[in-house]
Amino acid sequence: MKSKISLILLATIKFGSIAQNTLLYPYGPKYQDRSTPKADDGASPEISISEYFYFYGRKYHSLYVNNNGVVSFGNPVSQFTPDPFPLMDGRAFVAPFWADVDNRITGEVYYRQSQDQGLLQRVTADIHAYFPHETFIATWAFVATWDQVAFYGSLSSKVNTFQAVLTSDGKVSFVMLNYQDIQWISGQASGGDAHTGLEGTPAQAGFNNGDADNYFNIPGSWTPSMINISSTSNVMDPGRWVFEVDVFAVPNGCVYKANFLPLNAIFWSESTCEKKCQCMLDTHTVICQANGCSADEVCAPLHNQSLKYYQLEGKVQGTAPDAPHIEYLHMVVYGQDIVLMTNSTGHVMIGGIKTLLPVILLGGKIRVRKSGFSVKIDTDFGVSVSYTGNQHVEIGVSARYQNATCGLCGTLNENPSDDFSTPNGSIVASVALFARSWQAKNVEDHCGDIQQPSTCPLTKLANYSSSEYCGILEKSPGPFASCAQILPVSSFMEVCLDDVCTSGGNRTVLCNLLHIYAERCQAANITVGQWRGETQCGE
Ligand SMILES: *[C@@H]1O[C@H](CO)[C@@H](O)[C@H](O)[C@H]1NC(C)=O
Ligand SMILES: *[C@@H]1O[C@H](CO)[C@@H](O)[C@H](O)[C@H]1NC(C)=O
Ligand SMILES: *[C@@H]1O[C@H](CO)[C@@H](O)[C@H](O)[C@H]1NC(C)=O
Numbered sequence: 001m002k003s004k005i006s007l008i009l010l011a012t013i014k015f016g017s018i019a020q021n022t023l024l025y026p027y028g029p030k031y032q033d034r035s036t037p038k039a040d041d042g043a044s045p046e047i048s049i050s051e052y053f054y055f056y057g058r059k060y061h062s063l064y065v066n067n068n069g070v071v072s073f074g075n076p077v078s079q080f081t082p083d084p085f086p087l088m089d090g091r092a093f094v095a096p097f098w099a100d101v102d103n104r105i106t107g108e109v110y111y112r113q114s115q116d117q118g119l120l121q122r123v124t125a126d127i128h129a130y131f132p133h134e135t136f137i138a139t140w141a142f143v144a145t146w147d148q149v150a151f152y153g154s155l156s157s158k159v160n161t162f163q164a165v166l167t168s169d170g171k172v173s174f175v176m177l178n179y180q181d182i183q184w185i186s187g188q189a190s191g192g193d194a195h196t197g198l199e200g201t202p203a204q205a206g207f208n209n210g211d212a213d214n215y216f217n218i219p220g221s222w223t224p225s226m227i228n229i230s231s232t233s234n235v236m237d238p239g240r241w242v243f244e245v246d247v248f249a250v251p252n253g254c255v256y257k258a259n260f261l262p263l264n265a266i267f268w269s270e271s272t273c274e275k276k277c278q279c280m281l282d283t284h285t286v287i288c289q290a291n292g293c294s295a296d297e298v299c300a301p302l303h304n305q306s307l308k309y310y311q312l313e314g315k316v317q318g319t320a321p322d323a324p325h326i327e328y329l330h331m332v333v334y335g336q337d338i339v340l341m342t343n344s345t346g347h348v349m350i351g352g353i354k355t356l357l358p359v360i361l362l363g364g365k366i367r368v369r370k371s372g373f374s375v376k377i378d379t380d381f382g383v384s385v386s387y388t389g390n391q392h393v394e395i396g397v398s399a400r401y402q403n404a405t406c407g408l409c410g411t412l413n414e415n416p417s418d419d420f421s422t423p424n425g426s427i428v429a430s431v432a433l434f435a436r437s438w439q440a441k442n443v444e445d446h447c448g449d450i451q452q453p454s455t456c457p458l459t460k461l462a463n464y465s466s467s468e469y470c471g472i473l474e475k476s477p478g479p480f481a482s483c484a485q486i487l488p489v490s491s492f493m494e495v496c497l498d499d500v501c502t503s504g505g506n507r508t509v510l511c512n513l514l515h516i517y518a519e520r521c522q523a524a525n526i527t528v529g530q531w532r533g534e535t536q537c538g539e
């Protein structure tokens with residue numbers, strides 16, 4: 001038994017060291033590394049380097065290794081609380097993890113320059129793997145390693161291990177940043193907590209050339225997310241970031257305004273959403289084009305606020321599939337209880353009290369008003385509900401709710417195949433099962449069983465698809481043609497065919513639907529032609 005246990009231990013240790021070797025280049029006294037002095041905010045002496053190192057187009061032949069997580073050119077860096085880049089004071093440096101390191105407490109800051117063939121071959125192979133079109137052959141490498149370093153004022157055992165590898169062939173140069181283990185992100189003098197190394201001003205990582213234009217922030221810099229930098233990468237190797245730095249370039253992405261963007265990333269370049277940009281797969285450049293919001297979109301930061309919870313229930317009277325009738329809608333939002341009674345469009349029930357419209361609640365966070373024939377609830381977080389007074393409820397949800405809704409209106413993730421998700425996440429095939437799974441449990445009286453709606457027979461479908469019925473929506477030229485080019489009509493068409501068919505061709509049902517679509521067109525400032533005459537919907 002005893003020998004078995006020690007075997008397992010040996011195996012574990014071996015795996016540990018293999019994992020470590022793949023990310024960090026070898027370092028330490030065994031490789032003739034030097035150490036920086038154990039001093040607060042200290043640095044190595046100026047180190048002359050045996051090959052030119054080009055950095056943002058400028059040529060250097062010396063550098064400093066600074067305890068606070070920085071390799072600098074020209075001058076040492078003693079600043080302990082990092083600033084976000086760019087710093088326009090002329091300081092040029094590489095910051096693998098700029099924060100208040102204290103190697104007097106524990107840890108070593110090692111460095112060496114090397115022309116060792118084994119090391120240069122490894123660097124060359126890595127660069128070729130990440131930049132497949134490069135013909136680069138390393139003639140010089142510099143390895144700086146912060147090995148299990150503590151933070152200033154630490155009352156904890158938290159330590160960080162990370163590395164910067166600089167390499168050059170005398171003309172072209174690269175930097176590889178390796179994050180092995182990050183346990184703290186700020187020192188106590190930067191507002192950090194002495195016990196956790198969190199809070200305060202978090203570490204900054206990236207490149208600074210001392211001017212306004214040439215700098216780069218590694219994603220997460222100066223934010224609490226720095227604690228997770230060892231699971232991020234631009235080369236699919238968690239914990240590793242690789243850059244060409246003579247002329248700044250990043251593999252597998254684009255640099256836009258000093259930020260990294262993964263290939264194919266699509267984003268708006270300004271907060272006003274006037275320009276939509278994409279990091280192009282083939283050229284690794286960002287292409288922007290004018291692209292404002294359409295009528296039914298709003299411009300807002302995607303993850304600015306946490307999503308607000310809302311809940312909407314309706315009571316449907318009549319269980320036969322061809323005669324449903326919405327009796328009331330019940331919305332719970334911001335702790336308010338709002339009931340739209342469909343037999344009375346002039347009033348709503350707020351917390352059980354019948355109230356005349358319009359109603360403004362919580363200083364404008366919620367507004368309930370009449371809008372045409374509808375009653376509409378608007379919230380300040382982009383969710384709106386309108387009951388159009390005739391069997392139809394529309395729920396408008398801002399794009400921030402992508403993949404965050406559930407219920408009868410589906411999952412809002414552009415994947416229609418999972419729309420029939422039940423509360424427990426299983427996907428069912430039948431409409432009846434789906435509807436039953438969302439049936440509210442706390443309704444006072446028993447709701448009848450929900451039946452599968454009958455599908456519309458093909459002969460009837462053909463009739464109702466004609467321009468005498470729902471087909472008018474798609475008719476071109478036709479009263480809705482110019483609107484249909486802008487507001488997609490196909491989902492409306494589907495609803496129309498369903499409803500008109502189950503009602504046996506009831507004109508009132510048809511006219512109500514066309515009315516809703518016409519209102520939407522008007523809301524988007526699109527003129528609708530004379531549809532009432534053509535559909536016998538009256539004037
Ligand atoms: C770090 O990653 C973990 C695991 O993914 C996550 O739970 C945590 O919220 C992240 N922390 C920060 C500050 O981003
Ligand atoms: C982001 O959210 C905050 C707080 O909810 C809000 O005050 C601010 O206006 C929002 N910013 C933008 C650009 O919408
Ligand atoms: C509307 O219906 C509710 C209950 O369903 C009833 O209490 C109320 O009196 C009705 N209002 C009108 C104006 O008919």
Ligand SMILES: *[C@@H]1O[C@H](CO)[C@@H](O)[C@H](O)[C@H]1NC(C)=O
Binds near residue numbers: 403413415
């Ligand atoms: C939606 O959310 C689920 C669970 O949070 C996640 O597994 C899924 O990948 C998300 N889908 C999309 C399209 O974002």
Ligand SMILES: *[C@@H]1O[C@H](CO)[C@@H](O)[C@H](O)[C@H]1NC(C)=O
Binds near residue numbers: 422426433
């Ligand atoms: C999930 O819900 C569906 C329908 O409501 C039900 O048939 C199924 O058994 C449930 N599955 C689990 C694991 O609870």
Ligand SMILES: *[C@@H]1O[C@H](CO)[C@@H](O)[C@H](O)[C@H]1NC(C)=O
Binds near residue numbers: 463464505
């Ligand atoms: C189309 O449907 C209407 C209403 O159901 C019906 O009166 C009419 O005869 C149908 N037309 C044809 C060609 O089937």
Ligand SMILES: *[C@@H]1O[C@H](CO)[C@@H](O)[C@H](O)[C@H]1NC(C)=O
Binds near residue numbers: 503506508
């Ligand atoms: C048509 O539908 C309306 C509203 O749903 C209803 O009031 C009317 O009685 C129906 N007409 C016929 C002929 O069924």
Ligand SMILES: *[C@@H]1O[C@H](CO)[C@@H](O)[C@H](O)[C@H]1NC(C)=O
Binds near residue numbers: 523
């Ligand atoms: C429609 O036009 C009106 C008046 O010109 C304008 O105030 C409104 O913002 C426009 N709405 C949309 C959605 O473009």
